[in-house]
Amino acid sequence: xxxxxxxxxxxxxxxxxxxxxxxxxxxxxxxxxxxxxxxxxxxxxxxxxxxxxxxxxxxxxxxxxxxxxxxxxxxxxxxxxxxxxxxxxxxxxxxxxxxxxxxxxxxxxxxxxxxxxxxxxxxxxxxxxxxxxxxxxxxxxxxxxxxxxxxxxxxxxxxxxxxxxxxxxxxxxxxxxxxxxxxxxxxxxxxxxxxxxxxxxxxxxxxxxxxxxxxxxxxxxxxxxxxxxxxxxxxxxxxxxxxxxxxxxxxxxxxxxxxxxxxxxxxxxxxx
Amino acid sequence: xxxxxxxxxxxxxxxxxxxxxxxxxxxxxxxxxxxxxxxxxxxxxxxxxxxxxxxxxxxxxxxxxxxxxxxxxxxxxxxxxxxxxxxxxxxxxxxxxxxxxxxxxxxxxxxxxxxxxxxxxxxxxxxxxxxxxxxxxxxxxxxxxxxxxxxxxxxxxxxxxxxxxxxxxxxxxxxxxxxxxxxxxxxxxxxxxxxxxxxxxxxxxxxxxxxxxxxxxxxxxxxxxxxxxxxxxxxxxxxxxxxxxxxxxxxxxxxxxxxxxxxxxxxxxxxxxxxxxxxxxxxxxxxxxxxxxxxxx
Ligand SMILES: Nc1ncnc2c1ncn2[C@@H]1O[C@H](COP(=O)(O)OP(=O)(O)OP(=O)(O)O)[C@@H](O)[C@H]1O
Ligand SMILES: [Mg+2]
Numbered sequence: 001x002x003x004x005x006x007x008x009x010x011x012x013x014x015x016x017x018x019x020x021x022x023x024x025x026x027x028x029x030x031x032x033x034x035x036x037x038x039x040x041x042x043x044x045x046x047x048x049x050x051x052x053x054x055x056x057x058x059x060x061x062x063x064x065x066x067x068x069x070x071x072x073x074x075x076x077x078x079x080x081x082x083x084x085x086x087x088x089x090x091x092x093x094x095x096x097x098x099x100x101x102x103x104x105x106x107x108x109x110x111x112x113x114x115x116x117x118x119x120x121x122x123x124x125x126x127x128x129x130x131x132x133x134x135x136x137x138x139x140x141x142x143x144x145x146x147x148x149x150x151x152x153x154x155x156x157x158x159x160x161x162x163x164x165x166x167x168x169x170x171x172x173x174x175x176x177x178x179x180x181x182x183x184x185x186x187x188x189x190x191x192x193x194x195x196x197x198x199x200x201x202x203x204x205x206x207x208x209x210x211x212x213x214x215x216x217x218x219x220x221x222x223x224x225x226x227x228x229x230x231x232x233x234x235x236x237x238x239x240x241x242x243x244x245x246x247x248x249x250x251x252x253x254x255x256x257x258x259x260x261x262x263x264x265x266x267x268x269x270x271x272x
Numbered sequence: 273x274x275x276x277x278x279x280x281x282x283x284x285x286x287x288x289x290x291x292x293x294x295x296x297x298x299x300x301x302x303x304x305x306x307x308x309x310x311x312x313x314x315x316x317x318x319x320x321x322x323x324x325x326x327x328x329x330x331x332x333x334x335x336x337x338x339x340x341x342x343x344x345x346x347x348x349x350x351x352x353x354x355x356x357x358x359x360x361x362x363x364x365x366x367x368x369x370x371x372x373x374x375x376x377x378x379x380x381x382x383x384x385x386x387x388x389x390x391x392x393x394x395x396x397x398x399x400x401x402x403x404x405x406x407x408x409x410x411x412x413x414x415x416x417x418x419x420x421x422x423x424x425x426x427x428x429x430x431x432x433x434x435x436x437x438x439x440x441x442x443x444x445x446x447x448x449x450x451x452x453x454x455x456x457x458x459x460x461x462x463x464x465x466x467x468x469x470x471x472x473x474x475x476x477x478x479x480x481x482x483x484x485x486x487x488x489x490x491x492x493x494x495x496x497x498x499x500x501x502x503x504x505x506x507x508x509x510x511x512x513x514x515x516x517x518x519x520x521x522x523x524x525x526x527x528x529x530x531x532x533x534x535x536x537x538x539x540x541x542x543x544x545x546x547x548x549x550x551x552x553x554x555x556x557x558x559x560x561x562x563x564x565x566x567x568x569x
Contacts, residue, residue: 095420102422117407117428121435124428131431132424138434138500160435 018080020045020186020218021066026075027242028065035061036242037074045185048212048219050233050250052226052265058242059222060190066220067107067188068097079186102132106179110191112171115178116163122149122174123159129182148177153207169200173207180211187212190222205231226266230254238262283330283363289313293331293486297477300488305450306418307401312484317358321351322380323481325397326358329378332393332477333359338366340374345382345523345540352380371543383465385522385544388474390491396459398480401487403447403457423455426498434503443508449496450489458495464507464523469495512537515555517548 019042027037036058043049051059064070066077068089077089082104089097101107109115116125126145127135135141146156152173154166163171172192179187192208193201209232212219223229229236230250237247238259246259257263281287289311296310315323333339339359343352347369355378356367368374371384380397388394404414407425417423426447433440446463450456458469459478469476469489476489489495499505513520515536522544524537536557539545 094416098416098420098422120428120432123435124431127431128424128428131427132422136427136499136501138431139502141431142435 018045018086019043020047020080021220022076022078022086023066024076024078026062026065026077027073028061028070029073030061034058034242035070036065036239038243039075041237041244041247043186043218043220045218046216047235048217048221048233050229050236051220051222051239052224052229052236053239054224054265057239059224059239061242062239063188063190063220063222067105068101069107082185102129103182104184104186106176106184106187108172108175108179108187108189108192110194112163112168112175115175116171118163121160121162122154122166125163125174125178126181129178133182144181148181149174151180151211152177153203167200169196169204172196172204176208176211180215183215185216185218187217187219189219191224192221193223193225193228201228208232226254238265280362282335283333283359284316285313285327285330289327290331293327296486297328297331297488300477300486301475301490303454304489304493305448305454305456305487307485307487310484310486312481315481317354319482320399322355322378322397324479324483324485325378325380325395325481326355326479327481328395328477328479328486329359329376330363332395333363333365333376335363335365337363337376338368338374340368340371340377340543342377342379342382342384342541344380345525346542348542369543370547371541372547379461381460381462382523382540383461383468385519385539385541386547387468388472390473392474394472394474394476396461396476396478398457398459398478398485399482400445401457401478401480401483401485403455418454421453423449426455427500430498430500430503434500440499440503440505446505447498449498451493452496455498456487456489456495462508462523463497463505466495466497466505467507471495510537513555514539514545514548515557517545517553518555519545519548519553 021043023039023041026039028035039062051062053059061070065072078086079089080086107115123142123145126148127141130141130144146159149156149159154170154173163174166174193204196204205228221232233250236250236253237244238253240261246253246262253262254266257266293310296308300306300308312327315326317323339356341347341352341356343349359365360367371386375391376393378395402414404417404425408414430440433442443463444460445457446466448456448458448466448469458466471492473491475491478487497505510524512524514522514524516538519539522539522541525540527536527538529536
């Protein structure tokens with residue numbers, strides 16, 4: 001059996017007093033249809049929070065709200081910034097919010113096409129964030145890009161190739177490298193292993209676990225795959241119909257589910 | 273106006289339209305490099321023939337102006353001739369091919385070699401005003417990127433040049449940063465001309481007809497070409513001198529002279545070349561390309 005991050009007492013909710021992210025009563029409606037509502041949780045530094053639930057339960061909506069890509073219909077999000085401490089994200093100017101998104105945060109999309117620039121090389125994809133924050137030395141940008149390719153297990157000599165010449169798993173790893181290059185503290189991932197072969201999935205999960213550990217990353221991870229959740233997440237929130245029906249430490253939730261929906265989810269799907 | 277073609281207002285455009293364009297120009301001058309939208313008018317020329325430049329020229333031209341029109345560096349192309357004729361008929365202004373004599377210069381593709389003065393205005397015809405367009409098709413997003421100075425993608429473009437070709441190969445419409453702030457498309461002039469934009473004494477106005485945008489660089493404004501620390505911006509250089517006037521400091525066009533591969537390099541700025549020859553300078557058309565001490569990039 002593979003040891004999970006949740007087994008390590010150095011990680012998880014016990015670590016750090018100030019939450020990185022404080023979410024209170026968050027909700028988003030698409031017109032009259034509710035995407036998600038009444039979401040409240042804290043995310044601590046170096047913690048991986050899994051969000052699981054069936055299709056349409058509001059996972060992506062919640063993630064989009066958290067990462068600033070959807071406006072909130074209700075509630076607040078506070079974030080512990082490096083310079084100003086805990087701030088209400090709604091009170092930041094758009095410039096500050098976008099800078100945060102580019103430097104302190106990362107977003108890994110389910111489809112690499114949504115997270116990569118397909119028209120430019122792998123090196124440019126990794127280098128873009130560096131250049132966006134002022135890197136102007138081509139040689140150094142390339143060295144960093146090669147280094148990151150290696151860290152995500154892509155041959156550095158593929159640096160000048162277009163992402164379209166990469167396999168699905170490689171594209172996903174490139175997307176991860178492109179985000180991590182500025183040393184973010186918080187990553188949002190929407191089904192990062194979705195659409196990949198099982199063996200490719202396993203390798204990607206392994207890599208993600210290592211990176212999360214090395215970089216002390218906090219992660220909000222959306223998945224409908226409970227096996228992925230068990231492997232990566234310290235804590236879980238189970239969503240149904242736009243609300244959180246159960247939450248807790250991953251092993252507790254999966255081994256001893258209380259809510260009938262979670263019980264159904266675990267009994268029908270979980271074959272870990 | 274009596275000195276214009278009868279039936280038309282002075283310089284073709286009605287006064288209300290000219291006032292509207294002037295307001296846009298004033299705003300553009302006040303915010304160097306910022307693209308100001310304006311309600312462009314249909315002009316009696318198709319887009320691509322400089323309708324943006326023509327509207328700007330029409331809004332600033334005065335009866336005492338002397339107009340020069342450049343197309344590809346020359347004054348005698350169909351495009352240049354018809355724009356010159358247009359203003360000479362509708363505004364009754366004097367026209368010239370001499371850079372030194374012009375008060376107003378409308379251009380496509382070149383900045384004259386002769387340094388412009390405070391008494392002159394240069395109007396550029398712009399096909400694509402948005403330098404971020406290649407990477408971001410959404411207008412709402414490019415506006416935001418300019419407002420927040422999110423210019424990383426411009427650097428990505430240059431990065432790709434170097435990665436694939438070993439150097440920055442963008443040779444026309446090479447992006448510049450104006451007054452340390454907005455990134456601007458200089459229009460399809462060769463990058464050879466970019467340094468002339470920096471601290472230019474003349475007022476520089478840019479008109480994009482199709483996209484209905486006006487922007488400007490006031491006199492003596494900093495204009496920097498984007499680059500990398502380890503791949504600094506460079507202008508194009510030639511091993512040859514101009515075959516006609518011998519100039520070694522001007523932008524050269526390559527001419528095929530026969531069907532045996534014979535080639536000549538001559539000044540693209542015909543006025544500059546003519547002035548030099550009138551002053552007695554000569555090239556060496558009768559000699560094969562002479563090996564110059566300078567090196568090509
Ligand atoms: N753009 C939209 N416009 C209207 N309704 C939407 C939109 N996006 C999502 N919804 C609705 O909001 C609810 C939550 O959708 P969401 O995409 O967040 O679910 P999900 O848990 O991510 O599902 P999946 O696992 O299929 O990705 C659903 O009822 C969905 O139909
Ligand atoms: Mg989803």
